[in-house]
Amino acid sequence: MMATIFATTLLAFVSGWRRHGRWSLLFFFASLALAGGLFLYEIYSPEYGFHMPWLQTYDARPAGSAVCT
Amino acid sequence: MHLKLDILAETRAASTDRRLAAINHTAMLLMMVAIAAILTVAMIFQYVKGELPCPLCLLERVALFGVCFGIMRNFRHGFAYRNTGLSLLWTIFLLVVSVRQSLLDIYPRPGHAYIGSPIFGIHMPVWSIIIALALLVAYAIKVTLVGSDAFMRTADIATFPTLKRIADAVSLYVIAILTINAVSVVVQCGFGECHTFGYKLLQ
Numbered sequence: 001m002m003a004t005i006f007a008t009t010l011l012a013f014v015s016g017w018r019r020h021g022r023w024s025l026l027f028f029f030a031s032l033a034l035a036g037g038l039f040l041y042e043i044y045s046p047e048y049g050f051h052m053p054w055l056q057t058y059d060a061r062p063a064g065s066a067v068c069t
Numbered sequence: 070m071h072l073k074l075d076i077l078a079e080t081r082a083a084s085t086d087r088r089l090a091a092i093n094h095t096a097m098l099l100m101m102v103a104i105a106a107i108l109t110v111a112m113i114f115q116y117v118k119g120e121l122p123c124p125l126c127l128l129e130r131v132a133l134f135g136v137c138f139g140i141m142r143n144f145r146h147g148f149a150y151r152n153t154g155l156s157l158l159w160t161i162f163l164l165v166v167s168v169r170q171s172l173l174d175i176y177p178r179p180g181h182a183y184i185g186s187p188i189f190g191i192h193m194p195v196w197s198i199i200i201a202l203a204l205l206v207a208y209a210i211k212v213t214l215v216g217s218d219a220f221m222r223t224a225d226i227a228t229f230p231t232l233k234r235i236a237d238a239v240s241l242y243v244i245a246i247l248t249i250n251a252v253s254v255v256v257q258c259g260f261g262e263c264h265t266f267g268y269k270l271l272q
Contacts, residue, residue, distance in 0.1 A: 002124065002127055002254050003260050005131055006247070006254045009131055009134055010251050013134070013138060013244050014244065016141055021146060024142070031131065032158060032162070035128055035131050035132070036162070038124070039128055039162075039165075039169075042125060043169055
């Protein structure tokens, strides 16, 4: 997948350099879509999904016991 | 007399437009040079220090190449805000990926810690956030200072021969390092998932 993303990005550059405007845009959006898909795949965890529980904090005190000073 | 003043005013306006166009092209070129330098440093860390890039690190590299793509199109196809939009899309992608990666590694857990050597005490994902924000700020400043793009239509980079030569050279350099990265990714990952244990095709 990563190889495909780099290949499409390279094709976008080469066609852009050769002034093939439409082809370069086509490869550009293909690489952007593939990169977005791979990013979601990489950050998805079967255990947590897209959550990051190590960042979550919670108030351990019983509800209503918080005192404003 | 009036005709003379009109001609003088027109000449002065054309000169200002040309100066603004030169500032715009130079700013774009400097951004491209900065990104090329960042990517070169990343490659030095990979090939000299043996620090293999993780999948999200590779996506950040793709994003930096994507920003260069929009700039290169401005040089090759003439100026258009559409090309700036293409660069901004990849800048936002870079920001999203780097923020997520920083949040993944911010709390050290087994199998999750910042990988690679820090530079000035800051690791690569955090640098990527700084770079993405710097790019957004640079674009914001450029649009604010240079403003309207009317003057760009008559002042293509081809009308500045020195800038054009440098822009072509930097664009070709970016294509060259992208080619090296593409080959390197195939050697590291094959056509499957990427890992930082070693180069898959060399094992």
